[in-house]
Each structure stands twice: as C-alpha cells, then as structure tokens.
Amino acid sequence: MNIATVIQNIDNMLWATPLIVLTFFGALIYCFVIKFANVSKIGLQWKLLTSGAGSEEGISPFETFCSVVAYRVAVGNIGGVMVAVMWGGPGAIFWMIITALVTSAIAYAENSLGQIYKVRMDGQYRGGPYFYMEHGIPWKRLGKVFAALFAVLAAVGVPFMVTGPSANNIAMAFKNSFNVPAWVSGAVIAVLLLLVVAGGIRRIASFSTIIVPFMTIGYAIITIIVLATHASSIPGTIGLIISSAFTKSAISGGILGGAFSYGVKRAVNSSGSGFGETPASAAAAECVHPASQGLVNAFSVYIDVLVCFCSGIMAVISNCYNVAIPGSKVLNPNNLAQFAHIGTGSAVMKQQALGATAGVVWVQEGANTSWPVIGGTVIAIALTCFAFSTCIAYYYEGESGIAYLFRHLPEKKRMKFIWGVRIIMPIMFFLWANLEASTVWAISEIMFGCMAWLNLITLMIEIPVVKKVYDDYMAQRKAGVADPYFNPQKLGIKNCDVWMDINKEQIEADAAREAALPAGQAAE
Numbered sequence: 280m281n282i283a284t285v286i287q288n289i290d291n292m293l294w295a296t297p298l299i300v301l302t303f304f305g306a307l308i309y310c311f312v313i314k315f316a317n318v319s320k321i322g323l324q325w326k327l328l329t330s331g332a333g334s335e336e337g338i339s340p341f342e343t344f345c346s347v348v349a350y351r352v353a354v355g356n357i358g359g360v361m362v363a364v365m366w367g368g369p370g371a372i373f374w375m376i377i378t379a380l381v382t383s384a385i386a387y388a389e390n391s392l393g394q395i396y397k398v399r400m401d402g403q404y405r406g407g408p409y410f411y412m413e414h415g416i417p418w419k420r421l422g423k424v425f426a427a428l429f430a431v432l433a434a435v436g437v438p439f440m441v442t443g444p445s446a447n448n449i450a451m452a453f454k455n456s457f458n459v460p461a462w463v464s465g466a467v468i469a470v471l472l473l474l475v476v477a478g479g480i481r482r483i484a485s486f487s488t489i490i491v492p493f494m495t496i497g498y499a500i501i502t503i504i505v506l507a508t509h510a511s512s513i514p515g516t517i518g519l520i521i522s523s524a525f526t527k528s529a530i531s532g533g534i535l536g537g538a539f540s541y542g543v544k545r546a547v548n549s550s551g552s553g554f555g556e557t558p559a560s561a562a563a564a565e566c567v568h569p570a571s572q573g574l575v576n577a578f579s580v581y582i583d584v585l586v587c588f589c590s591g592i593m594a595v596i597s598n599c600y601n602v603a604i605p606g607s608k609v610l611n612p613n614n615l616a617q618f619a620h621i622g623t624g625s626a627v628m629k630q631q632a633l634g635a636t637a638g639v640v641w642v643q644e645g646a647n648t649s650w651p652v653i654g655g656t657v658i659a660i661a662l663t664c665f666a667f668s669t670c671i672a673y674y675y676e677g678e679s680g681i682a683y684l685f686r687h688l689p690e691k692k693r694m695k696f697i698w699g700v701r702i703i704m705p706i707m708f709f710l711w712a713n714l715e716a717s718t719v720w721a722i723s724e725i726m727f728g729c730m731a732w733l734n735l736i737t738l739m740i741e742i743p744v745v746k747k748v749y750d751d752y753m754a755q756r757k758a759g760v761a762d763p764y765f766n767p768q769k770l771g772i773k774n775c776d777v778w779m780d781i782n783k784e785q786i787e788a789d790a791a792r793e794a795a796l797p798a799g800q801a802a803e
Contacts, residue, residue, distance in 0.1 A: 287609065290721040293728030301735050302382065302553050309384035309738070312746050316753075317383040317577045324578035327571050343564035343572065345487035348579045352495065354448040354666050356586040357658070358638040361594060362720065365637040368602045368620075369516075370523030370538030372591035376584055382552035383580035388738050388745045391573030393558025394566065395748060395767075398777055400682060401690050406562020407433065407676075408555035408734050409683040414774035415741050426683070429555060429733050433680030436726035437556070437673050438704040443719035445666035446711035452639045452659035456652075465712025468667060469705035476674040476701050483671050494664035495582055501646055501657050502589035508649035509596045516596040552580060554727050555734035559679035560672065567764040567782055570752035586665075590642050597645035598624035601632045610635035624648055674704055744772060 310317065328344050363371035389408070396414045397406030409426040416422030449468055450461035475486055506513060524538050557576060566572050594600045602620040603610060610617050612635045622628035625644035631637065639662050646654030677700045685693045711719055738745075747770050755763035764782045766789075767775035779786065 284609075286721045286725065290724045290728070293725060293732070298728065298731060298735075301739075302385075302731065303378060305735055305739060306378075306382040306385045306552070308742070309388050309745070310381060312742060313384060313387055313749050315384075316574065316749070317387050317580075318380060320574060321578070321581075324574045328575050328578060342485070342488055343560055344575050344579055345491040348487070348491045348495070348582050352491070352583055352586050352665050352669070354444045354639070354662065354669070356583065356665060357590045357642050357662055358444065358448045358451075358720075360587050360590040361600065361637040361639070361641045364591065364594065364600050364641075365603055366607075367538040368523045368526075368605075369520045369591070369595050369600070370526065372520050372588065372595070373524035374538055375587050375591070379552070379580055379584045379587065383577045385735075385738060386552040386557070386580050387573040387577040387749075388741075389553070389555055389558050389734065390561035390576040391569040391745060391748060392738075392741060393562040394564070394569035394572045395744065395765075395772065395775055395778075397562040400686065401693070404563050404565075404777075405559075405679060405682050407559035407679045407683065408730075408737065409433070409680065410562075411558070411741065412733070412737050415744060416737060417740070425733050425737060429730060430680045430683045432726060432730050432733075433555075433559075433676050434684055434700070435677075435680075436729070437680070438677030438700050439707045440726045441673055441723045442670050442704065442708050443711040443714070444723050445670050446708045447714060447719045448639050449663050449666050450712040452643065452662045455640050455643055456656045456659040461713045462709070465709040468663070468712075469709040472667065472670055472674075472708055473701065473705040475671050476704065479675075479678070483675055486671065487668060490664055490668050494661055494668070495586065497657070497664075498586055498589055498661045501650075501654065501661070502593055505593045505597065505646055505649045505654070512596050516592065520591070520595065553735050553738070554730045556672075556676060556730075559676050567762055567785075568748075568752050568755075569765055570749050571763070573749075593645040594622075594641045597648040598622045599628055599641050599645040599648065601628055601637065601641075670704075670708065674700065677704065747772065 316323075328341060360372065360375065363375060367374075392411040392415065393406040393408070396411040397404050398410065399405070409430040412429060413422045413426040416425065446465055446468070450464050453459040453464040454461060475482060509516075526538075557579075561572050561576050564572050564575075599622045600620070601618050601622055603617055604619045607617055613633050614635070615621065615629075615632055617635070618632050621632045622641075625648065627640060627644050631640060639658065643655035643658045646658050648654075650657070678697050681696045681700055682693060685696055748765070751765070751770055752763050764785045765775075765778050766782060766786050767773070767778050
C-alpha cells in the first residue's frame with residue numbers, strides 16, 4: 280500500500296458518517312438555539328456589517344468580515360464543488376447550498392465564542408478555539424488538552440498543510456489557460472504571499488477589503504455571462520440538480536448517500552463552518568458585544584453559498600462535468616468504465632476522466648463554452664484571487680495558534696516563532712503546487728477533519744454559553760438599547776475579564792443607575 284492510499288484511507292475514516300452527522304445535525308441544533316437568526320436576521324446582519332470602526336487594538340467589523348470571507352471563499356468553492364459533483368452527482372450542489380445555510384448557525388456560534396473568550400496580547404485582540412476550549416469547557420483538564428491539540432493543528436497544520444489545494448489548483452489553472460509550468464506559478468504566488476503575511480493582521484485585513492469584493496463580484500459576472508449563453512438550458516439544469524439530490528443513488532442506504540454526504544463534506548470544507556478557522560479573525564474585531572460579530576460572520580456564509588452555486592451551475596449547464604459510478608471508492612487512471620457520466624461540453628472532460636481528476640479545469644471549460652479562451656482565463660484569475668486570499672487568512676490562523684502556544688513567552692521571543700511561520704509557509708506553498716491533486720486534497724481534509732472533531736465537540740459542550748450571550752443581545756435590542764453591550768459578570772460567564780475593561784463605562788453607568796433606584800425597583 281503506497282503513501283497516497285494510506286492518506287486517502289485516513290481521510291475517509293475521519294470524514295465518515297459520524298462527522299457528517301455531527302456537523303449537519305449539530306448545525307440544526309444551533310439553528311434552534313439562536314432561533315434561526317442566521318437566516319432570519321439578514322437585515323440586522325447587514326447593518327452590523329456596515330457599521331462600527333476599528334481601533335489600535337482591533338480591526339473594524341467590515342475588515343473582519345472580509346478576512347473571514349477570505350477563509351470561506353477558496354479553491355473549495357471551485358475545485359471542491361467539482362469533487363463533490365464527481366462523487367455525488369449534480370445533486371451534491373443542492374446539498375452544498377442547504378448545508379452552507381444550515382451551518383451558518385455554527386459559524387455564528389464559533390465566531391461569537393471567539394469574541395467571548397478573547398484576550399489582549401501584543402497590542403491587539405487575540406482569540407480562537409484554543410481560548411474558548413481552555414476557558415469555556417467546564418472540565419479544565421479536557422479544555423486544556425483540546426486547546427493544546429487544536430493550537431498545534433492551527434499553528435502547523437493550517438499554514439503548512441492546508442494550503443496544498445490552493446497552491447495545486449492555482450498551478451492547474453495557469454497550466455490549463457497559459458501553459459505555465461507549476462513551479463513558475465507556485466514560485467510567483469509564494470513570493471507575493473510572503474509580502475502580504477509579513478504585515479500581520481492589519482495588512483491582511485486591508486488587502487482582504489480590496490480583493491474580496493472584487494473577486495466575488497467578478498465571479499458572479501462571469502457566471503451571468505455563462506447562464507445568458509445557455510439560457511434555454513437553465514430550467515432543465517435546475518431540475519437536474521434538484522432531482523439528482525433525491526434520486527435513489529443519492530440517498531441509497533438512507534439519507535447519508537452520495538449526493539448528501541459529498542454535498543455536506545464539500546460544503547463544510549468550502550465554508551469552514553465548524554472547523555474553527557474563522558474565530559481567530561473574528562476575535563480581532565472591535566465590538567461591544569460578541570453576538571454582533573457572530574451575526575456578521577454568519578452572514579459571510581452567504582458569499583460562500585453564492586460562489587459555490589456559481590461554480591456548480593457553470594459546469595453542469597455547459598455539461599462540463601463527470602460523475603463516478605455510485606459506490607466507487609477510488610478511481611484509477613485510464614478507466615472510463617468507472618464513470619456514469621462523462622461531459623460532452625468539452626473534449627477536455629474525457630481527458631479529465633482518463634486522468635481520474637476533478638477540479639477547476641471543469642469550470643474553466645464551462646466558461647470557455649460561452650467565452651472561448653477568455654472565460655477560462657478569467658476563472659484562472661478568479662481562482663488565484665480566491666486561493667491567495669485564503670492562504671493569507673490561513674497564515675493568520677497559524678500566527679494565532681503560535682501566539683496561544685507561546686503566550687507565556689516575552690513578545691520578542693514569540694515573534695521569532697511567528698516569523699518562522701511567515702517564512703516557511705510560502706516555501707510549503709511552492710512545494711504543494713507541484714504535487715498530485717488528489718493527495719493534496721486528502722492531506723488538507725485530514726487536517727480539517729481533526730480540527731472539526733475537536734471544535735464541534737466543544738461547540739456542543741458550550742451551547743449554554745452561546746445561548747445565554749445570544750439571548751442577552753436580543754433582549755437588549757428588544758428593550759430599545761441601540762448598541763447592546765456585553766457584561767460577562769451579569770450573565771455569570773467566567774474567564775472573560777477583557778470585556779469588563781472594554782465596556783467599563785457602560786457597566787459602571789448601569790451599576791450607578793441601579794444603585795440610585797429603590798431596592799425593590801432595582802431588584803426587578
């Protein structure tokens with residue numbers, strides 16, 4: 280058994296039915312906990328997104344939103360969708376959309392927890408799963424073990440291992456459109472990556488606010504062009520996606536069949552909801568109540584859904600997709616009999632089937648059916664933007680993990696480790712650009728799978744805290760408070776000392792008002 284097979288087997292074991300159930304149904308539980316605010320409070324989410332400013336210690340809600348979108352909108356939104364379609368058929372697109380909407384509740388939970396348990400460190404706010412694991416899990420020893428394991432995965436696994444699909448898909452896209460060797464595109468992007476991450480969270484946030492709106496709107500425009508040139512096929516394509524989501528092959532053996540399981544897996548890999556990727560960036564935001572940032576970052580999942588749908592619809596409507604025979608576990612090159620469907624929209628699809636691969640090339644060929652050559656080029660550029668912005672976000676997660684692991688060291692010594700991540704990450708990016716795609720995806724998913732297990736178990740344990748904070752925020756809004764603020768002592772939440780300082784003026788003012796009221800009235 281070769282190393283690639285071993286990696287694939289570990290990936291399949293981590294992402295078996297139990298994790299899919301935990302992710303999807305855990306997200307449903309959180310939908311009820313926050314009363315479906317993740318989908319019913321869009322107006323409030325938008326208002327919070329566009330209000331507020333940064334400070335010397337924290338970045339603005341919009342900068343944080345763009346940084347979080349940079350995590351979510353990545354190669355998984357293009358190449359990952361194609362992997363889901365190959366293994367689960369067009370119906371996987373339907374389940375990706377449903378899963379992304381449902382798991383936005385988990386996005387709310389983990390990002391609000393990132394804010395609840397954040398600390399001040401090195402002149403800025405630091406937070407993330409390691410902090411809410413250590414300080415939020417009621418069993419101290421378990422919390423510390425979870426926190427240490429997650430921090431190691433964040434510090435080493437994310438910046439060094441998870442960047443693989445981004446590097447590989449950029450190389451694949453430029454090879455397909457411009458015939459640029461993988462080592463060239465890998466080297467160029469690696470240098471650019473170093474230039475951005477060297478500036479830390481502020482440079483990352485500034486860069487994200489420029490590239491995220493540009494890349495999202497641009498991708499939507501190319502999708503509209505493809506749909507316009509295949510307008511007559513739109514009803515049939517939508518019907519195919521929906522019907523395929525509920526066909527016998529999709530739900531054989533129960534609902535956790537091909538379309539559903541691959542849709543859930545790729546949706547979660549795409550958005551990162553439940554992985555604990557985004558709380559570190561969310562914690563860097565300046566705000567007065569954790570729930571507000573949770574709502575802002577839950578909204579970012581809608582951007583993820585949009586890009587996933589754009590990728591899927593471009594490939595399916597142009598018939599530039601392949602589907603493996605249901606029940607297949609591993610595909611071998613040069614065996615077309617393994618496929619139930621081979622796309623006829625482009626001759627390249629047969630080559631893809633012979634190579635047993637799925638990725639950005641499918642979307643490029645779909646775009647080329649409407650806009651020859653230029654369409655594929657635009658997709659390559661869009662993918663580069665997606666992948667690059669995600670990699671700089673991955674860097675920050677690594678930096679935050681390092682900051683937690685070495686939090687007891689002086690700042691100067693801690694910064695040496697952080698600079699080590701900044702230098703090694705671009706080197707690893709270059710190496711990943713030159714490896715086999717399937718192995719790269721599997722390694723990335725193994726890292727995410729380990730993180731997901733730790734983080735999702737923690738989120739289930741901390742449901743009472745998330746509910747208490749959400750209810751407090753909504754109660755204040757209902758009472759007419761324009762800017763609800765967080766007082767952890769009032770709610771009985773421990774290990775949140777930084778908030779007593781952030782909201783010191785409001786807390787003291789309220790205490791003074793209550794002290795001035797008659798005893799009976801104050802008690803009410």
